[in-house]
Amino acid sequence: MIIHILQDADRLGELAARHIEVALLGVSSPVLGVATGSSPEPVYAALAARANAGTFRVDGLRAFALDEYVGLPDDHDERYRNVLLRAFANPLGIDGDRVHVPDGGGEDAPLAAARYEQAIQLAGGIDLQLLGIGRNGHIGFNEPGSDFRSLTRVVELTESTRVANARFFARAEEVPRQSISQGLATIMRSRAVVLIATGAEKADAVRAALTGPVTTDMPASVLQRHPRVSIYLDGAAAASLDLQLLESIAVVHDWRE
Ligand code: F6R
Numbered sequence: 001m002i003i004h005i006l007q008d009a010d011r012l013g014e015l016a017a018r019h020i021e022v023a024l025l026g027v028s029s030p031v032l033g034v035a036t037g038s039s040p041e042p043v044y045a046a047l048a049a050r051a052n053a054g055t056f057r058v059d060g061l062r063a064f065a066l067d068e069y070v071g072l073p074d075d076h077d078e079r080y081r082n083v084l085l086r087a088f089a090n091p092l093g094i095d096g097d098r099v100h101v102p103d104g105g106g107e108d109a110p111l112a113a114a115r116y117e118q119a120i121q122l123a124g125g126i127d128l129q130l131l132g133i134g135r136n137g138h139i140g141f142n143e144p145g146s147d148f149r150s151l152t153r154v155v156e157l158t159e160s161t162r163v164a165n166a167r168f169f170a171r172a173e174e175v176p177r178q179s180i181s182q183g184l185a186t187i188m189r190s191r192a193v194v195l196i197a198t199g200a201e202k203a204d205a206v207r208a209a210l211t212g213p214v215t216t217d218m219p220a221s222v223l224q225r226h227p228r229v230s231i232y233l234d235g236a237a238a239a240s241l242d243l244q245l246l247e248s249i250a251v252v253h254d255w256r257e
Contacts, residue, residue, distance in 0.1 A: 001224065001250040003210070003231045005238045007257065009198045013042025015255070016130075016194055016232045020047065021056045023128050023192055029060045031120075033129030033182075034099075035140075036065070036083045037165075039196040040130055048091035058094050064120055066131070066140040067181040068104040070154060078168050079104070102152065102180035109154045113180045117152035120186065129190035133197050136160050137205045137218040141181035144217050150183030184222050192228040195220070197237040206233060207240040211249070 006012040020043070024030040034040070050056035065080055072079045081101040089099045100119055103112040120126060131139050136158065142150065143158045156178055157165075166172040187193070197206050209220035210231065223229050235256055246252055 001229045003252045005254045009042045012232045013046040016043045017046035031127050032063050033126040034063045035132050036080045037132045039132035044088045051092040063099045065101040068102040069176040070104040070178040113152045126190040128192045131195040137220045139220045141179045142219045195231050198234040200236040202237040203240040
């Protein structure tokens, strides 16, 4: 595991974007796993700048979302397909038909989940999966207690996740109760993982995930078992880490001045 600690979210975005660009260089039809939420926004902004400057080549790139809410109408601003088009695909000049998102709006969400898992396999698997982390340690919408063997499936959102995500909706009651999420085993099959965390409210989850026991109570802790994980943190998200302990288990690059 390699851990980068940056001064602020903008610098974090630049470094993580460069990491993604380098990791996908030489992959002929790269498959990038993309997250929604606030954490990846600086990464997408920096990737868009690199795509527009011509250094990050997006021709041939396909993207697979981590998750999608169940039951939001097609035109809802917070439907993750729409969020990803706005924040990721359009600024990078990627056609919408190359962005795959589970179908959370259909009649049969479990079937849509199974088809999505299959679509990832048919695409050859994910070359690099970008992740955020929830305050309760979720990755994707794999809430505490999720099975490490889980594949893409319908999941119930915890109350704490619904409260955290209420900021994106006009009214808290509008936050869906279910989503279709890649499972923990799906995420672990990605050939490389980049996890982003910013802000003090992530500090406890970051410490537990990186230096605590590997347990389903802290879903992100499963990443300790992944052979190619890079973590990008701002100073606030890294604040609870015991850097001495961390240096005994990971490579730490502290880029702060
Ligand atoms: C998003 C996702 C979630 C978020 C997490 C952090 O697709 O699956 O795991 O990454 O909830 O969200 P932010 O970045 O908004 O704090």
